[in-house]
Amino acid sequence: MGPSDTSPEAERFLIEGYRRMSPSQKLERVFSLNRMLEQLQRARIAADYGEMSEREMRLRLASLRLGRETMVKVFDWDPEEKGW
Secondary structure, X not given: OOOOOOOHHHHXXXXXXXXXXXXXXXXXXXXXXXXXXXXXXXXXXXXXXXXXXXXXXXXXXXXXXXXXXXXXXHHOOOHHHHOO
């Protein structure tokens, strides 16, 4: 693992908090972080490409996770032409 900006004490506190969480609480945390990530990605895409349909937004979001080959084959959407 690379360098961290988190102090060892803070990291231990965080790890202990995660250890005390139930599996369902951990799963909810993962879902919550994924929702926040999508919101940030949506904001960046909107800033880069302006107003667009929800379909186009979803395609652009998918292109961040799926490779170009999959996007072209499944959705007929080429991120290299349309933008990531």
